[in-house]
Amino acid sequence: MFFEDYKTEHFFDEMFDSDGTVRPHYQAIFERLGPFTVDAFEQKRQAVDLSFLRQGITFTVYGDEEGTEKIFPFDLMPRIIPKTEWEFLERGLTQRMQALNMFLKDVYSEQRIIKEGIIPASYILSGKHFRREFMNVQVPRDIYIHICGTDLIRDDAGNYLVLEDNARSPSGVSYLLENRQAMKRAFPNFFPKAGVRPVENYSEELLKTLQYVAPYGKENPVCVLLTPGHFNSAYFEHCFLARQMGIEIVEGSDLVVRDYKVYMRTTQGLQQVDVIYRRIDDDFIDPSVFRPDSMLGVPGLVNALRAGNVNIANAIGTGIADDKLIYAYVPDMIRFYMSEEPILGQVETFFASEDDDFKYIMDNLDQLVVKSANEAGGYGMLIGPKATKQEVEDFRALIKADPRNFIAQPPIMLSRHPTWCDGDFEGRHVDLRPYILSGEKTSIVPGGLTRVALKKGSLVVNSSQGGGSKDTWVLYSDS
Numbered sequence: 001m002f003f004e005d006y007k008t009e010h011f012f013d014e015m016f017d018s019d020g021t022v023r024p025h026y027q028a029i030f031e032r033l034g035p036f037t038v039d040a041f042e043q044k045r046q047a048v049d050l051s052f053l054r055q056g057i058t059f060t061v062y063g064d065e066e067g068t069e070k071i072f073p074f075d076l077m078p079r080i081i082p083k084t085e086w087e088f089l090e091r092g093l094t095q096r097m098q099a100l101n102m103f104l105k106d107v108y109s110e111q112r113i114i115k116e117g118i119i120p121a122s123y124i125l126s127g128k129h130f131r132r133e134f135m136n137v138q139v140p141r142d143i144y145i146h147i148c149g150t151d152l153i154r155d156d157a158g159n160y161l162v163l164e165d166n167a168r169s170p171s172g173v174s175y176l177l178e179n180r181q182a183m184k185r186a187f188p189n190f191f192p193k194a195g196v197r198p199v200e201n202y203s204e205e206l207l208k209t210l211q212y213v214a215p216y217g218k219e220n221p222v223c224v225l226l227t228p229g230h231f232n233s234a235y236f237e238h239c240f241l242a243r244q245m246g247i248e249i250v251e252g253s254d255l256v257v258r259d260y261k262v263y264m265r266t267t268q269g270l271q272q273v274d275v276i277y278r279r280i281d282d283d284f285i286d287p288s289v290f291r292p293d294s295m296l297g298v299p300g301l302v303n304a305l306r307a308g309n310v311n312i313a314n315a316i317g318t319g320i321a322d323d324k325l326i327y328a329y330v331p332d333m334i335r336f337y338m339s340e341e342p343i344l345g346q347v348e349t350f351f352a353s354e355d356d357d358f359k360y361i362m363d364n365l366d367q368l369v370v371k372s373a374n375e376a377g378g379y380g381m382l383i384g385p386k387a388t389k390q391e392v393e394d395f396r397a398l399i400k401a402d403p404r405n406f407i408a409q410p411p412i413m414l415s416r417h418p419t420w421c422d423g424d425f426e427g428r429h430v431d432l433r434p435y436i437l438s439g440e441k442t443s444i445v446p447g448g449l450t451r452v453a454l455k456k457g458s459l460v461v462n463s464s465q466g467g468g469s470k471d472t473w474v475l476y477s478d479s
Contacts, residue, residue: 002033002034002036002041002424002425003016003030003418003425005424006418006425006426006427007427008020008416008427009427010156010413011156011413011414011415011416011427011429012154012155012156012157012158012413012415012416013415013416013417013418013427014026014079014080014154014415014416014417014418014430015030015080015417015418016418024082024478024479025080025081025082025475025478025479026080027479028194028195029077029078029080029190029194032187032190038423038424041076041420042423044076044186045076045420047185047186048074048076048182048185048186049071049074051182051185052071052072052074052178052182053071055178056236057071057072057174057175057178057236072175072468072469073454073467073468073469074179074182074468074469074470075419075420075452075454075468075469075470076183076186076420077417077418077419077420077425077470078183078470078471078472078473079417079430079432079450079470079471079472079473080472080473080475081447081472081473081474081475082475082477082478082479083474083475083476083477083478084478085478086446086474086475088160088343089152089160089344089434089444090444091343092160092342092343092344093150093344093434093436093444094436094442094444095334095338095340095342095343095344096150096162096165096330096334096342096343096344097145097148097150097436097438097442098337098338098438098442099330099333099334099337099338100144100145100148100165100167100321100330100333101142101143101144101145101438102333102337102338103321103333103337104144104145104315104317104318104320104321105142105144106337107124107130107320108134108135108136108137108144108317109135109136111124113333113336113337116336118329118332118333118336119326119329119332123323123325123326123329124320124326126404127319127320127323127325127326127373127374128319128323128373128374128405129168129282129317129318129319129320129322129323129374130317130319130320130323131282131316131317131319131320133289133290133302133316134315134316134317137305137306137316138308139213139311139315140213140214140215140216140217140311141212141213143213143315143438143439144314144315144317144318144321145167145314145315145318145321145438146209146210146213146313146314146315146437146438146439147170147206147209147277147313147314147435147436147437147438148165148166148167148170148314148435148436148438149166149170149171149172149173149433149434149435149436149449150162150164150165150166150433150434150436151163151164151165151166151431151432151433152344152431152432152433152434152448153347153412153414153415153431153432154414154415155412155413155414155415156412156413156415158415159345160344160345161344161345161346161347161412162327162330162344162345162346162347163346163347163431164322164324164327165321165322165327165330166322166433167314167318167319167321167322168281168282168314168318168319168322169278169279169280169281169314170433170435171233171234171237171279172237172433172449172451172469173202173237173241173435173445173449174236174237174240174241175237175449175469176199176202176435176445176447176448176449176472177199177200177202177203177240177244178240179449179469179470179471179472180198180199180200180447180471182471183471194473194475195475195476195477196473196474196475196476197446197447197473197474197475197476198446199445199446199447201445202435202445203241203244203245204245205437205439205443205445206241206245206277206437207223207245207246207247208439208440209313209437209438209439209440209443210223210245210275210277210313210439211223211275212439212440213275213311213313213439214274214275214311215274215308215309215310215311216308218274221274221275222264222271222272222273222274222275223245223247223273223274223275223276223277224242224247224248224249224250224255224264224273224275224276224277225238225241225242225245225247225248225249225250225276225277225278225279226250226251226252226255226276226277226278226279226280226285226298227239227249227250227251227279227280228251228279228280228284228296229251229296232279234279237279238279241277247277248264250264251296252280252294252295252296252297252298255273255276255298255301256270256298257298257299257300257301257303257304258270260300260303260304260306260307260309261304261307261309261310262276262298262301262304262309262310273310274310274311275310275311275312275313276301276310276311276312276313277313278312278313278314280296280297281319282316282317282319284296284297285297285298285301285302285312285316286298286299286300286301286302287299288300288302288303289302302316319374323373323374324349324371324372324373324374324407325349325351325353325373325404325407327346327349327407328346328349328351328407330342330346331346347409347410347412348409348410349407349408349409350368350407350408350409351403351407352399352403352404352405352406352407352408353403353404357408358399358403361399361406361408362396362399364384365382365384365392365395365396365408366384366385366387366389366392367384367385367410367411368382368384368408368409368410368411369381369382369383369384369408369409369410369411370382370384370395370399370406370407370408371406371407371408371409372405372406373404373405373406373407374405381460382395383411383459383460384411385411386457386459411459414429414430414431414453414459414461415429415430416428416429416430417429417430417450417452417470419452419454419468419470421454421456426456428452428453428454428456429452429453429458429459429461430450430451430452430453430461430470431450431451431461432448432449432450432451432472433448433449433450433451434447434448435448435449446474447471447472447473447474448472449469449472450469450470450471450472451467451468451469451470452467452468452469452470453466453467454466454467454468
């Protein structure tokens with residue numbers, strides 16, 4: 001009884017062709033939902049919500065006055081990716097990650113990409129997250145981005161495009177894992193025959209990645225997860241990942257640096273730490289080098305890093321790679337470092353700091369998507385076609401005041417996916433954040449976090465802006 005009134009309109013729909021035919025890889029779930037009544041489906045949905053609440057699977061919205069923690073809304077209808085499509089994404093993301101790691105090694109050492117005129121020096125050196133303090137610091141295995149969450153969208157023709165790379169401290173993977181568990185509980189008899197690739201080994205792969213980049217190739221290194229604490233929006237995820245990997249979760253006050261080595265305070269005394277999976281921004285990680293008022297970091301940590309006695313994942317300074325200006329140059333990086341053509345496309349980008357682009361942005365502000373170069377989570381963004389005149393003018397003033405901090409892109413009609421809304425399925429815009437691990441090899445958990453804009457017509461999928469999530473199924477086959 002579902003989907004009788006479902007309309008794809010003029011958008012690319014993940015489940016239905018433009019003529020309303022179910023795509024082959026959705027046929028099984030389409031048939032599985034056939035016998036369901038609205039009430040039965042609603043009961044499953046409510047049961048999943050309740051289980052998330054009971055398990056404390058929540059996130060925090062900064063500035064929200066109604067409460068500090070919320071359930072991340074979950075939609076029962078999974079997003080499904082066939083085998084061939086996923087293999088294409090894997091190739092493209094692996095290529096991109098290798099280029100970004102080569103870029104970071106270069107800009108913190110020889111800076112060939114600047115000297116050979118591929119990227120203007122001013123774009124890198126003026127980057128908010130470029131860390132001069134990190135110049136010529138060697139990192140084990142030459143890996144800087146160990147964990148990356150790259151956001152992908154599909155345009156109105158179904159082409160995958162990279163929207164941004166989250167190289168500093170990508171979050172959300174815990175929801176990917178919990179969403180899968182929720183779906184298995186909701187459809188226990190369907191999963192064994194659905195041909196869905198598992199995601200449960202992510203934590204094991206993450207731990208292997210951390211161990212691989214230990215200083216001096218040390219065997220059985222001590223790894224810890226460094227969190228800012230329970231007020232952080234992703235604190236649930238920090239606890240979840242540490243528990244899954246079987247490593248300690250620590251705050252800055254739990255660590256101390258002695259003789260250029262990092263130690264963890266334990267009930268048995270000090271224990272040396274080899275690898276820190278940090279979920280703290282650079283600014284706060286070492287008050288003796290960065291912000292002196294930070295109460296979250298570890299004094300002396302950067303000196304221990306320079307001495308080669310500890311490694312930090314992701315490396316300090318990786319934020320320059322996900323600066324939205326630098327994003328525009330990733331295809332050039334791939335050509336420069338790898339002599340290959342980019343596999344994945346990305347969105348055309350205009351720089352407010354360039355005269356011609358600035359004029360174009362000013363003339364077309366109400367028709368463009370404007371982003372702050374170093375914001376995340378949907379903050380610092382203007383969607384011109386949906387903004388009020390006042391919002392457009394406010395952004396015009398912000399751009400004029402600091403052009404380096406803004407880029408603009410044409411709005412992309414994100415693909416839509418059937419989503420449960422008030423008793424029926426309606427199309428809602430989605431994106432996809434796969435998680436890429438760079439260790440002994442590059443590995444990508446088959447799936448990713450599909451985020452969905454629950455508000456009708458909205459293009460903003462971030463949880464902090466009213467978005468939800470879906471389980472993402474990667475199939476062993478194409479149907």
